[in-house]
Structures are given as structure tokens and as C-alpha cells.
Amino acid sequence: MENRIVVGGVLIHHGRVLAARRSAPAEVAGRWEFPGGKAEPGETQQQALERELFEELGVRARAVGRLPGEWPIRAGLVLRIWSAELLEGEPEPLEDHSEVRWLGPDELSAVDWLEHDREVLPEVARLLAAG
Template sequence: MPELRATTLVDAPLRTVAAALLDARLLARAVRGLGVRISGGGPVLHVGASLTGSVGPLRGTLAVTRADTTGVSAALVDGPLPRLSLVTDLRHTGGGTMVVDSVEWSSPGGPVGRLADVLVGRGLALKVLRARAAAVSRRSVELLGARVVVGAAIVHDGRLLAQQRSYPPEAAGRWELPGGRVEPGETDEAAVIRECAEELGVAVTPGAQLGPDVPLTDDLLLRAYTATLSAGTPTAVEHRALRWLSATDLDTVDWLPADRVLLPALHPLLP
């Protein structure tokens, strides 16, 4: 079973590099000049997202199985090979973040399959890994100066508070965590407190950061924090509706793409 691995040291914090990896456009742009096409996944990668890839006439579908602060993994669920997996692991070091990329696949078998591995598969896979590593490094540096939108994961009586957007049209009816942009000179925690007061009419106490940073635009990140209610009853001031979600409700809601990335980190908060 052929396997290739490449490592890259990125001069950026682990969470920033993780955010770069979640940009669904990153891999597609990186491999564009290699005769490989990749599409799908939405604006950001999340568990369960699908990517469609092609090399010449060969096409396949990859399903994302991991997308968090530890890295990103995807596995072939439909395609010409018996098995294909792409794995990126992130490791904090004193000099930055070590990005460990690997690709592993099974050939159809026989002399022809083994020859294809040697002549085509290994060379192309290595080019893809190198191109992706360079793209991740560039995107991470860009995100170092990104502005931040905070989200508040408010859990009360074993349920999570979500709010339904009323605008803009492309987001109306979908759900997200309460929150908003961090103002100049404001800390993330202060922004969580202010936004919850403005959007919900409540006082909250911010807690620990939750899940990975999630890229929203080229220079904007979503950063979520746990929060507890200190005073007041949440009211939908700016949104269409509010809803308290149980653990069984969490995956049934039509979340905005960026908030959907946070679901694996939200589940452990609920009994």
C-alpha cells in the first residue's frame, strides 16, 4: 500500500494553521496547475463535507472525517481506487507549527497497478503534498492579521443556545451561535460580553476558547468561546428566533457553514 509523507514548519500558531486548513478553497487552488481538479466542500471544511476530485478522466469523492485543531482528514468514498486517504496532522513546536501531510492509497492490483504507482501515483502525490504545504503556509501568514468575529456557546440546564438569522438573504433562516465582530482595542472576552448584551439582552461570563478558528473571508475569522448566563433571559433582539438545543437536536439544525465546523467541539458540552 503506497504511502507518502511530507512535513513543513509554519511560523504561525497552531490554531491559525488549523484555520488555514479549513479553507475549502485552499487545496483546489494549490493543485490547479498539476492537472488535478478539486471542488465542493462549501466555504469551509467540516466533518461530513464532500470533495469531488478528478485526474484526467478519473473522478472520485472524498468525505471529510476530521476537521479541528488537530488537523484535517479525508477518505475516498467513491472512485477508481480501492482506498485513498489524505491526512494532515498539526503539532505545536517551539519554532511554530509542524504540518505533517500524508497520502495513502491502494492500487487496483497486478503489474499494471504497481507500474502506475511508480510512474504516476507517487510523483503526482508528492507534487500535491508540496503544493498544499506551500499554500497552507501562505494562508497561515495571511490569517495572522485577520479580524475576529466571536461566537458564544451558551449552555444552560444542559442545552445550547442558538439563534436564527433573519438577514442577509443568503443566510436568512439558518442558525448560528450568538456573537459578532471584535471592535478595535477590544478583547475577545469583552466582545463576547458586549455582543450577548446587544443581541440577547443578557449578561454572560466568557470561558475557554472552543474548537478551531474558522475562516469566514480572506481576512476574517470566527473564534468561539464557552459562556455561562450571569443574568437575564435571552431574547431575539436582532434575530428571527432563538432555540435551546439538546444533544440530540444539535446535528438536526441548519447551521451556517462556519458554525457547523464547531459541532464536534459543541457535542461534549451537552449531556
């Protein structure tokens, strides 16, 4: 059976990246992540990310490029993280999150990231530095 893809979005705007604090499920509540969700059948990863960012945060964004690596979340689910640019809207925690925060390059370690999101922070720092 093929793994189902979960997309996470490194949403970058004005040299900062968006972090979202999970409100559910209980085992990850209070930890921070790059928001996203599961790709639906027939959807590209880019389409899934853009849809999830709209559903979870109320923003329009464009998927730009996939970051290196992938992370198994649980049996049958694999996380892939993409960079994205904010096109319109101000992110709000609509679903699955209790708070969102824009972080600059020197603030990336200021929140308690989920492990797989923490692993991409060096790449995120590189993207922020590249402007």
C-alpha cells in the same frame, strides 16, 4: 493586514445550548448559528463576546473558554468560537436574528446550522455531556 476577529458564543445553560436563527444578511437568513459578532479595536475576545451577547440577545454572559479551531468568514474576517455561561436574562432575538432556541445534546442536528458552526458541534456535544 491582520484579520479582524469575529466571536461566536456557545451559550450553555442547564445542559442546553442556545441556537439563533439569522434574519440578515439575505445569504444566511433562516440558517442557525452561535450568536456573536466582531471584536472592536482594543477589546479582548471575551469582552467582545460578552458585549455582543448583550446587544443581540439582551443577556449577561461570561466567556469561559475558546473552542479549538478558527474559520475564515471572508477576506480579513476570522471566526473564533467561545463557550459561555448565562449569568442573567432570558435570550431574545433583538438584532440580526428572528428566533432563538435552546437545544439539548440530542437536538443539535435539529436546525440548519451555518457550516462553520456545524463544524464545532462535536465539541459542543462534548461540553454538554461534561455538564
